[in-house]
Amino acid sequence: MFLLVIALLPLALVSCISGRAQLAKGWSGTAVHDGVIYVGTVDGRVVAINSSTQSQQWSYSIDPPATIYTTPVVDGDLVYIGTYSGQVLALDKLARNQGLSFPQTRYGEWEWDCPIQNAKSIAIVADLLVSGDAIYVSSSNGRVYSLDKEYGDLNWESKILDKKHGKLWTSPAIQGDTLYVSTFDGHIYALSLETGELLNWSFESDAGFASTPVIYEDIIYLGSFDRHIYAVKIGSDTPMWKFPQEKPAGNWFWASPVVYESIVYASCLDGKLYAIEAETGEKLWEFDAVAPVVSSPVLMDNLLIVVDESGTVYVFDLSTELEDEAVPLKTILIGADTAVKSSFCAQEGLVYIRDEDNWIYVVDIDKGEVNWKVSLTIEE
Amino acid sequence: MSFVEVWNLIIANPVLNVLVALSHILGGSFGFAIIVLTVIVRLISWPLTKRQLKSSKAMQDMQPKIQELQKKYGKNQKKLQQEMMKLYREAGVNPLGCIWPMLIQFPIWIALYQSIMSALATTPESLLGLAHRLYSWDIVSQAIPLSSKFLWLDLGQPDPYFILAIIVGGTMWVQQKMIQAPSVDPRQQSTSRMMMLMMPLMFGFLTLMFPSGLALYWAVSNIIGIITQYFFTGGWGYLKFRSPFQSTQ
Numbered sequence: 001m002f003l004l005v006i007a008l009l010p011l012a013l014v015s016c017i018s019g020r021a022q023l024a025k026g027w028s029g030t031a032v033h034d035g036v037i038y039v040g041t042v043d044g045r046v047v048a049i050n051s052s053t054q055s056q057q058w059s060y061s062i063d064p065p066a067t068i069y070t071t072p073v074v075d076g077d078l079v080y081i082g083t084y085s086g087q088v089l090a091l092d093k094l095a096r097n098q099g100l101s102f103p104q105t106r107y108g109e110w111e112w113d114c115p116i117q118n119a120k121s122i123a124i125v126a127d128l129l130v131s132g133d134a135i136y137v138s139s140s141n142g143r144v145y146s147l148d149k150e151y152g153d154l155n156w157e158s159k160i161l162d163k164k165h166g167k168l169w170t171s172p173a174i175q176g177d178t179l180y181v182s183t184f185d186g187h188i189y190a191l192s193l194e195t196g197e198l199l200n201w202s203f204e205s206d207a208g209f210a211s212t213p214v215i216y217e218d219i220i221y222l223g224s225f226d227r228h229i230y231a232v233k234i235g236s237d238t239p240m241w242k243f244p245q246e247k248p249a250g251n252w253f254w255a256s257p258v259v260y261e262s263i264v265y266a267s268c269l270d271g272k273l274y275a276i277e278a279e280t281g282e283k284l285w286e287f288d289a290v291a292p293v294v295s296s297p298v299l300m301d302n303l304l305i306v307v308d309e310s311g312t313v314y315v316f317d318l319s320t321e322l323e324d325e326a327v328p329l330k331t332i333l334i335g336a337d338t339a340v341k342s343s344f345c346a347q348e349g350l351v352y353i354r355d356e357d358n359w360i361y362v363v364d365i366d367k368g369e370v371n372w373k374v375s376l377t378i379e380e
Numbered sequence: 381m382s383f384v385e386v387w388n389l390i391i392a393n394p395v396l397n398v399l400v401a402l403s404h405i406l407g408g409s410f411g412f413a414i415i416v417l418t419v420i421v422r423l424i425s426w427p428l429t430k431r432q433l434k435s436s437k438a439m440q441d442m443q444p445k446i447q448e449l450q451k452k453y454g455k456n457q458k459k460l461q462q463e464m465m466k467l468y469r470e471a472g473v474n475p476l477g478c479i480w481p482m483l484i485q486f487p488i489w490i491a492l493y494q495s496i497m498s499a500l501a502t503t504p505e506s507l508l509g510l511a512h513r514l515y516s517w518d519i520v521s522q523a524i525p526l527s528s529k530f531l532w533l534d535l536g537q538p539d540p541y542f543i544l545a546i547i548v549g550g551t552m553w554v555q556q557k558m559i560q561a562p563s564v565d566p567r568q569q570s571t572s573r574m575m576m577l578m579m580p581l582m583f584g585f586l587t588l589m590f591p592s593g594l595a596l597y598w599a600v601s602n603i604i605g606i607i608t609q610y611f612f613t614g615g616w617g618y619l620k621f622r623s624p625f626q627s628t629q
Binding site for chain 1: 408503504505507508511512516518521522524525527529534537
């Protein structure tokens with residue numbers, strides 16, 4: 001009996017390892033530029049899909065293979081992407097189309113490796129921010145880096161902003177000559193855009209911030225792990241308001257809110273979309289989706305598009321007055337077999353959604369249906 | 381409802397949420413939360429531990445009689461076993477009683493392992509997955525995300541310096557040695573010596589493979605076990621501290 005227990009112990013413990021293995025699969029979102037969809041795949045490729053031919057234009061496999069969480073950023077001829085192995089790559093569309101080896105410096109390609117600096121991880125999880133001549137990168141080593149967009153040279157690096165967790169999984173936001181960064185330990189820091197030095201003002205909350213900050217008219221809006229959306233006036237020590245005001249929402253505000261015409265649209269992991277008066281924090285209306293909403297809402301003209309985890313697309317017409325229990329203009333099922341956690345983009349009446357199973361769905365809002373879809377998985 | 385759902389509902393999620401809540405109460409230290417949870421688990425399993433200790437104490441008291449039987453029936457193993465079982469029965473002792481507290485702790489270990497990995501959320505997917513497993517208590521939401529740092533340890537990773545492996549193995553050996561009665565029979569002696577080494581070595585080895593948060597639980601649980609055994613059985617039991625200058629007989 002005793003020997004049986006001894007024999008079973010490792011088996012039981014090993015079985016609980018296999019049952020709970022934590023795999024970083026990645027959830028890179030879609031970006032569309034000149035009729036081409038750019039996305040990072042589960043198997044560590046950056047893929048360009050031509051919308052007119054509905055087929056792959058080019059694909060680049062990151063070497064060594066790495067998971068991708070960041071959504072590609074297209075700027076001119078270059079496609080920028082960050083990887084879970086801590087690299088930032090600038091890929092030239094033409095060089096990739098020709099299948100040349102990477103990096104082709106004559107095409108302006110470069111790669112940058114995040115320094116480890118005694119950190120446990122240098123993974124890049126948050127989307128890259130491209131502004132002016134620089135790219136701003138949040139790293140899992142807790143620092144923000146500014147890189148020269150043309151050559152990939154390091155402009156500056158910040159101090160470790162979240163010492164408690166040692167990681168930054170949210171992107172920075174820019175207002176004027178200041179970079180604002182939210183952290184898991186509940187801070188908002190202001191950094192000089194030129195030097196990366198910490199400026200005088202910072203904000204501290206009891207709970208950690210889950211989402212990337214959004215700035216609208218000198219007010220920072222962001223979601224928290226304490227189930228609230230915070231509105232923080234830049235320069236103030238206390239929040240302007242917290243939503244919901246009475247009791248917390250049903251779950252975290254994981255995605256960044258969207259602010260449009262003085263209304264904050266915030267999706268929540270409790271499966272709700274809230275419309276909040278930006279100035280006062282009063283609820284204007286709410287909508288109950290079928291499943292939790294992981295990705296941020298997206299604006300397309302007067303339409304607000306929300307995609308929940310089940311792959312249901314909700315379209316709200318913001319030009320009409322919405323009641324307390326808002327009804328979407330359209331509800332479209334994309335028929336995804338796996339969850340939708342990636343950010344998505346919308347352009348010219350089309351919404352580009354990626355699910356966990358590496359499928360891209362192109363949804364036509366007018367028709368209210370999936371126009372076409374393509375798998376990014378390589379068939380063996 | 382599937383087995384996994386029932387498991388999560390009854391065991392895994394309560395352990396996870398208690399750990400996260402304790403972490404917030406203890407100033408954000410996940411390591412202290414594991415230590416306090418260990419104390420709670422040991423308190424809950426106290427009735428079983430008490431039975432085990434009573435059994436150990438009775439075994440200690442019976443040693444002269446057992447040794448007598450071993451001398452008498454040393455060559456006839458079958459008869460020796462029968463006589464020993466008879467002796468145990470008469471004294472109301474279950475020689476395998478020590479296994480039950482360990483078996484009871486199995487689900488706790490598995491839940492704790494899962495909770496540590498979930499709570500520390502080393503990947504973005506696991507952090508997002510945590511959202512659906514936490515209760516809507518303020519104390520829980522204010523603690524998230526947790527920091528994995530505790531002393532020199534990253535609680536989500538094995539201890540790179542082997543210190544915890546030595547502590548886990550060492551304390552387990554001491555705990556076993558305190559209750560393991562020496563045998564006169566040479567064959568039994570070698571078996572029990574092997575067992576005495578095998579368990580601490582195995583747990584020491586597991587400590588090198590598993591997140592140090594789980595190993596911390598084992599280490600603290602062993603230390604509590606040694607303390608309770610010391611006070612309950614009135615001393616170090618069969619653990620004899622011998623001077624290296626003392627001659628062996």
